[in-house]
Amino acid sequence: MADFATPEFLDELKSLYPAPSNYVDGDWFLAAGIAFSSSNCPDGVPRVLSYALEDLDKLPGTSDEDCRLLVRKMRDGIFKSGMISGYPKAINALATLYEATPEVLRDTELLRDPSRSKEEIAAAGQAYFDSTYGDTAATVQPMLRSIYPDLEHFTTKLGYGYVYAFLEMTSAKETSFAMISALIANDTPRQVEWHLTGAIRNGATVEEVRAVREIALRIAVKAGISLKHEVPNI
Template identity: 45%
Template sequence: MAHLATPELLDRIKSLYPTSSSPPATAQEYLQNPYFFAAAVVFSAFNYPEAIPAVFQSALNDIKGLRASEDEQRHLVRKIRDALFKCGILIGYPKAINGLVALYGATPENLRDKEMIRDKTLPTEHWTASGQKYFNETYGETAEQTQKLLESIYPDFGFFCITHAYGYAYSFSDLISGLENSYIMLVSNIAMDVPRQIEWHLKGSVRNGGSPEQVKAVREIAVEVGKAAGAVWRNEIPQLGQ
């Protein structure tokens, strides 16, 4: 339901993330605020894809007001779309597909992509190496321990995580940076009420370049959107530094 993404909610979560320029003076500055793709991910996680067009349209209107070029408008769409693609690994692809369908329906024809953005000719070894690098950057000193856990519970799953999740999906940063990837994982896990993984990605967001203030803001964005979607958390949501 589009009314979940009310102007009041969007203004609130937009204001939470500390940026270098507030309000943003350019479309490029606006696109540095992760609120719009974080909201899309959380609404998808709670199976409210109907709210995504309102999130997208509000952000599109905002950057048009900042005289965004067509390329900048397309970049906005691509960021939301890639966030939904990436979050499907965590929230489940049926929900991600619903979110992508809703976004597609709201996207003007001139902003829709017709070709892949990732290079499908790259070999598996490329994505394995890229995924290992990003995994290590995200988990830092705990990377080896975490990877051993994933490989021990199911070796096939360990390979999938490094090569396909952290490689093909997450390490591709032409649209969404390593830090923004961490935000996607953080808000997805908040929506899913999994404290261990929330703690991992609170810390991972800092390792990937987020300031404590920014990471705390992304956590609050996820909570605010979750509440709008009617979320009730069984567990206490970890905070940075706990």
């Protein structure tokens, strides 16, 4: 149970992220929702959603489209995070998110284009992989291929191609935030370090990346996750 997901704790998490000019661009809620999911506290996800929607409702000029985008960002971010934290956790988190989402803000159609060819998907995946890893892609991708060719094929063609490279709801940097938020509770410092740097390559500021790291870390600690390794920073 995420009883610690109180309004006061969510206030604290929100304060860590640099204040944006547009609330929906302030990715604290994305990082928090994914961190609750990855920390196996799916009941924290609807609390983040409700808090963020209430914040939006207080702002002048907020439209249904603003609210819909916020929901879509959380949903797509959790979907992407399932590649790291596991889809059982993502399913549980998405189920609680769905139940808490006002009916008018629920999607009933696919967001990803099912008519895209496998070649298009693979090319998009390679492009986002290269964007994320930069110069290190030339060593990371062959490493994946050498330890298990199927892993490299799946990672770049499907994981990055179909899941991560869809950037219409969660941008390149927000997708990096999804990875970081999921990885911290998994206690995998090597990959955390990769994606802290990857987020910078994908357009995030150092301040934003540090905020996402801290949000995910505080949730993991509150959730009782026992971290055996120090979490890298940037």
